[in-house]
Amino acid sequence: MVLVPGMALGDGAEMYQLGADAANYAMDELGFEKGDLNVLAVTNAGYPVIDDQTTEMCLDAVMEVSGCTPGKENLVNILSAPWKPLWFGFFNKNTGEAVYMTVNADASGFDLQEKGKIDAEYVLSNVETWNPGVFGSILPIANIWAHEKTPNIFMKAVCFHDHLCPGVSSGFLEAKYVEEKLPITDPSNQSYKVIACPNWCKDDYFQVAWDCTPGKKGMYVKYLTADETNALTAKYGTRVAGIFVRWDGSSNSGDGLVLGFDFDKAENMSNTDTWPSWAYRLKEDQVLMDAADSPEEFVSTIKEFHLENNDELLALQGAGINPLKVLGVESG
Numbered sequence: 001m002v003l004v005p006g007m008a009l010g011d012g013a014e015m016y017q018l019g020a021d022a023a024n025y026a027m028d029e030l031g032f033e034k035g036d037l038n039v040l041a042v043t044n045a046g047y048p049v050i051d052d053q054t055t056e057m058c059l060d061a062v063m064e065v066s067g068c069t070p071g072k073e074n075l076v077n078i079l080s081a082p083w084k085p086l087w088f089g090f091f092n093k094n095t096g097e098a099v100y101m102t103v104n105a106d107a108s109g110f111d112l113q114e115k116g117k118i119d120a121e122y123v124l125s126n127v128e129t130w131n132p133g134v135f136g137s138i139l140p141i142a143n144i145w146a147h148e149k150t151p152n153i154f155m156k157a158v159c160f161h162d163h164l165c166p167g168v169s170s171g172f173l174e175a176k177y178v179e180e181k182l183p184i185t186d187p188s189n190q191s192y193k194v195i196a197c198p199n200w201c202k203d204d205y206f207q208v209a210w211d212c213t214p215g216k217k218g219m220y221v222k223y224l225t226a227d228e229t230n231a232l233t234a235k236y237g238t239r240v241a242g243i244f245v246r247w248d249g250s251s252n253s254g255d256g257l258v259l260g261f262d263f264d265k266a267e268n269m270s271n272t273d274t275w276p277s278w279a280y281r282l283k284e285d286q287v288l289m290d291a292a293d294s295p296e297e298f299v300s301t302i303k304e305f306h307l308e309n310n311d312e313l314l315a316l317q318g319a320g321i322n323p324l325k326v327l328g329v330e331s332g
């Protein structure tokens with residue numbers, strides 16, 4: 001073990017070493033040099049706590065050894081609960097190969113280190129024989145990171161959501177749609193408020209992209225039963241996918257949209273009937289990112305509305321209120 005100069009055991013030196021070992025393994029196996037912009041590092045380092053030791057120093061090591069950094073948009077730092085295992089993944093876009101490793105219980109080394117070819121073009125042309133194995137979580141992350149249309153803010157939302165899925169991708173397209181229809185033109189007074197009814201993975205996107213969090217009253221989360229959701233889908237021919245308000249704090253008024261998201265269309269484009277879920281979900285993530293500049297391919301307006309005052313906003317947000325009924329979208 002090589003100690004970092006000036007750093008004693010217990011100051012994170014062991015964690016630094018783990019991160020360095022992970023990066024060195026990746027560089028050997030994937031054949032890349034420090035600073036290669038076509039290499040992505042993905043890890044939950046910084047969140048797991050092992051024997052009362054935090055794991056942030058792994059991040060410094062990954063950056064210093066591999067050259068992958070947040071500034072170069074090729075270090076993706078996935079949120080985890082502190083009791084979860086610490087893991088590292090690296091993906092080389094040049095070759096389509098990846099490595100994935102998990103750290104053992106006492107942080108003395110790795111209990112798993114595997115290499116595989118995971119690029120979408122390869123795996124989706126071998127759907128019958130390939131399976132993701134240990135690469136299940138980094139498969140969509142690596143391939144959508146490599147997609148030409150993916151903005152870094154999307155990857156930041158993936159970090160917060162802790163995985164990449166068609167649900168968070170639907171949130172991305174809804175946000176693009178809202179930004180187009182109800183743009184923020186007066187940043188000192190305007191902000192978005194999301195009434196997440198019904199809620200799904202999409203709602204983690206808005207929190208990161210718009211800093212629209214429940215704690216700051218930027219988001220209200222309201223569950224709908226499957227029966228309610230299905231009835232609304234039958235009524236509107238698209239999945240009801242949330243309520244969005246551009247609120248103006250100076251006039252205490254707002255403009256709003258109830259949006260729909262056409263998952264049937266996305267699924268029809270992704271071989272959901274014939275492919276295993278890892279394959280059609282990856283395909284669906286690609287299909288949705290392909291529409292980054294044309295969100296209206298999947299997102300539509302079910303209803304537009306205007307809020308005259310604060311009471312009309314409160315009437316959508318309160319406990320025990322179904323805002324879709326208040327707006328007349330859902331009957332009853």
Ligand SMILES: [Zn+2]
Binds near residue numbers: 163164167168201
């Ligand atoms: Zn999800």
